[in-house]
Amino acid sequence: MKKIQSWLGLTARLILGGTLIVAGYLKFDELDKSQMAVRAYEMLPISLANFLGIVVPFFELAVGILLVIGAAVRISGALSALLMIGFMIAISQAWARGLSIDCGCFGGGGQVPEGEANYLTPLLRDTGLALLGIYLTLFPHTKFGLDKSPAPATQLGESNNG
Amino acid sequence: MAKQPGKDNFTRNLVIAVVVGVLLIMLVPTLLSRQTDSSASIPANVSADRGYGVVFNGELTGVPVVDIYEDFQCPVCAQFTQLNGPYIESLIAEKKATVVYHTLSFLGPESVNAANAAACSADEGKFLEFHRLLMMNQKQRIQVLGITLSLQALDRQLESPARNLVAASTRVNMLVGSAMLQQPVQRQM
Numbered sequence: 001m002k003k004i005q006s007w008l009g010l011t012a013r014l015i016l017g018g019t020l021i022v023a024g025y026l027k028f029d030e031l032d033k034s035q036m037a038v039r040a041y042e043m044l045p046i047s048l049a050n051f052l053g054i055v056v057p058f059f060e061l062a063v064g065i066l067l068v069i070g071a072a073v074r075i076s077g078a079l080s081a082l083l084m085i086g087f088m089i090a091i092s093q094a095w096a097r098g099l100s101i102d103c104g105c106f107g108g109g110g111q112v113p114e115g116e117a118n119y120l121t122p123l124l125r126d127t128g129l130a131l132l133g134i135y136l137t138l139f140p141h142t143k144f145g146l147d148k149s150p151a152p153a154t155q156l157g158e159s160n161n162g
Numbered sequence: 163m164a165k166q167p168g169k170d171n172f173t174r175n176l177v178i179a180v181v182v183g184v185l186l187i188m189l190v191p192t193l194l195s196r197q198t199d200s201s202a203s204i205p206a207n208v209s210a211d212r213g214y215g216v217v218f219n220g221e222l223t224g225v226p227v228v229d230i231y232e233d234f235q236c237p238v239c240a241q242f243t244q245l246n247g248p249y250i251e252s253l254i255a256e257k258k259a260t261v262v263y264h265t266l267s268f269l270g271p272e273s274v275n276a277a278n279a280a281a282c283s284a285d286e287g288k289f290l291e292f293h294r295l296l297m298m299n300q301k302q303r304i305q306v307l308g309i310t311l312s313l314q315a316l317d318r319q320l321e322s323p324a325r326n327l328v329a330a331s332t333r334v335n336m337l338v339g340s341a342m343l344q345q346p347v348q349r350q351m
Contacts, residue, residue: 054192058188058189066181071181146174147174148174
């Protein structure tokens, strides 16, 4: 069981981390568009949205890299789950308010013609990724990671401090 | 499970520190370089003599001067443009009057952005098109560069040094010239 779990954890790490790195890299290339994408959700004050538009790609890259190399898996998993939940809130409110925008998940973003906005796919994707993040938070001990394997008695608390 | 060799905390912490450190080192200058520069540059065809309005036919003498004070978000201004805009534009085209547009911003930060964008478009010789576009579609939700009826990115670039102004003007050109804006929807830069 433990063995399967650690392989599952590796899979989760690679999927979540890989997605984050790709998403972060594509936005990192065009920070203006990234800022525009965040503003388009019309959820935050413009200055804060611009700030996030710059910070989020870097954040995604950092967490993604940490997940792929398997360092600080619990913290990175929790952070990426929180990020995904944030994205889900943003997308849901845009959907509920009838905004016609591109999610800007992998670069791009901004307003799209009526009827072309697609909210279901990003929502489902983010839900899946959030679940992976939660899984990694609960079971951070995975195959081929840099994190130390737990001593049996201190499995949840002490092994991952840092 | 026993302690595995080679998996010491030092390596792990070093890796974490390097990843986070490198990205932070890249992030901080990026953030700083995008701070708004408060010394705004003024569009070329704007002067203190005309109250910083955007001037058309300023060189003519002996013709009436029409001063228009308006906010891009003000409904009555939009009504005015819908009723009289074509006439005023014809006065400009036929050189029958000097027209000065004073783009005010008494309706909030979006108006500031819209006015700044208009100033950008004035530098690009597209002020009238831009003005018409915003005024004629005021009641619709136009998102330009991610802001409803405002242009934060352009605004920021307008306030940055001149090299950014060039980029901003190019973008306004694309905005105003693009078929997407006729819809009027801005899809991409």
